[in-house]
Amino acid sequence: MAPPLIELIRATKRFPDGSGSVHTAVRELSMTVEPGQFVAVVGPTGCGKSTTLSLVSGLQPVSAGRVRVHGTDVKSIPDGVGYMFQTDAVMPWRSVLDNVASGPRFRGVPKAQARAKAVDWISRVGLAGFEKYYPHQLSGGMRKRVALAQTLVTDPKILLMDEPFSALDVQTRALMQDELLRLWSGSASAGPPAPPGAAVIFVTHDLDEAIVLADKVVVLTTGPATVKDVFEIPLQRPRKVEELRLTEEFRVLYSNIWESLRGEVDKARQKGAGNVA
Numbered sequence: 001m002a003p004p005l006i007e008l009i010r011a012t013k014r015f016p017d018g019s020g021s022v023h024t025a026v027r028e029l030s031m032t033v034e035p036g037q038f039v040a041v042v043g044p045t046g047c048g049k050s051t052t053l054s055l056v057s058g059l060q061p062v063s064a065g066r067v068r069v070h071g072t073d074v075k076s077i078p079d080g081v082g083y084m085f086q087t088d089a090v091m092p093w094r095s096v097l098d099n100v101a102s103g104p105r106f107r108g109v110p111k112a113q114a115r116a117k118a119v120d121w122i123s124r125v126g127l128a129g130f131e132k133y134y135p136h137q138l139s140g141g142m143r144k145r146v147a148l149a150q151t152l153v154t155d156p157k158i159l160l161m162d163e164p165f166s167a168l169d170v171q172t173r174a175l176m177q178d179e180l181l182r183l184w185s186g187s188a189s190a191g192p193p194a195p196p197g198a199a200v201i202f203v204t205h206d207l208d209e210a211i212v213l214a215d216k217v218v219v220l221t222t223g224p225a226t227v228k229d230v231f232e233i234p235l236q237r238p239r240k241v242e243e244l245r246l247t248e249e250f251r252v253l254y255s256n257i258w259e260s261l262r263g264e265v266d267k268a269r270q271k272g273a274g275n276v277a
């Protein structure tokens with residue numbers, strides 16, 4: 001049987017804490033992601049979610065255990081990985097077109113071809129006509145669309161997303177969740193259909209967001225992070241996030257997963273680590 005696309009096997013990450021001892025951020029965390037699977041990771045504030053992503057992206061080496069991508073131990077940034085973070089990597093001095101074309105250009109794609117790909121993706125994210133605009137001329141939601149195009153234009157096989165929509169207002173956020181699902185499933189209306197199925201790890205504080213997007217929700221413990229529970233999300237696709245939130249199926253899933261998460265959130269609060277939305 002083929003190995004999972006992404007596999008963390010008792011992965012542990014320790015950091016020097018500045019006073020000569022070590023801080024364990026992630027402890028013996030095991031999880032898998034299959035090709036094309038959308039996995040959401042939730043857990044209390046500061047528990048180690050971003051650190052877990054950084055182990056998969058190769059930005060941080062594991063201290064113990066293993067992280068494998070495509071069946072190979074991660075030693076540097078694996079091929080075919082796209083990122084999207086809370087603060088987007090949109091360059092303010094570049095137009096929308098140049099921002100989106102920069103990824104392919106960086107990877108050596110000739111200028112005309114990179115621009116053609118960028119134009120296609122700008123259209124897919126609903127920004128046709130805004131190619132010459134600069135980021136400061138766009139709304140927060142539009143800039144997020146640019147960031148999405150910037151990430152997807154490189155055809156990633158793995159998408160690592162760290163609270164990408166958390167800075168948006170509630171309505172724009174719901175729109176972007178729908179947009180992400182539409183693009184991820186390859187059902188964008190403009191251009192030829194994208195091949196469906198980048199594997200996604202989506203870190204969020206927001207359980208509601210995790211359920212509407214994911215095939216599987218992984219609940220992490222309060223730090224050091226390890227897997228507390230894994231919930232399959234058997235909701236049909238395609239999904240319309242606003243409609244889904246009103247269904248009984250959603251409500252039952254929410255209540256079951258919250259039951260698991262709540263204990264960890266309470267522990268984090270007792271430690272004074274803040275709260276979870």
Ligand SMILES: Nc1ncnc2c1ncn2[C@@H]1O[C@H](COP(=O)(O)OP(=O)(O)OP(=O)(O)O)[C@@H](O)[C@H]1O
Pocket residue numbers: 015016017023024025043044045046047048049050051052223
């Ligand atoms: N490079 C680093 N050096 C030292 N400690 C770090 C480093 N990166 C993270 N940590 C610590 O590891 C723990 C987990 O941090 P991490 O950012 O992974 O949590 P998180 O769950 O993503 O947080 P949040 O919910 O606030 O986004 C924290 O205590 C943090 O201070």
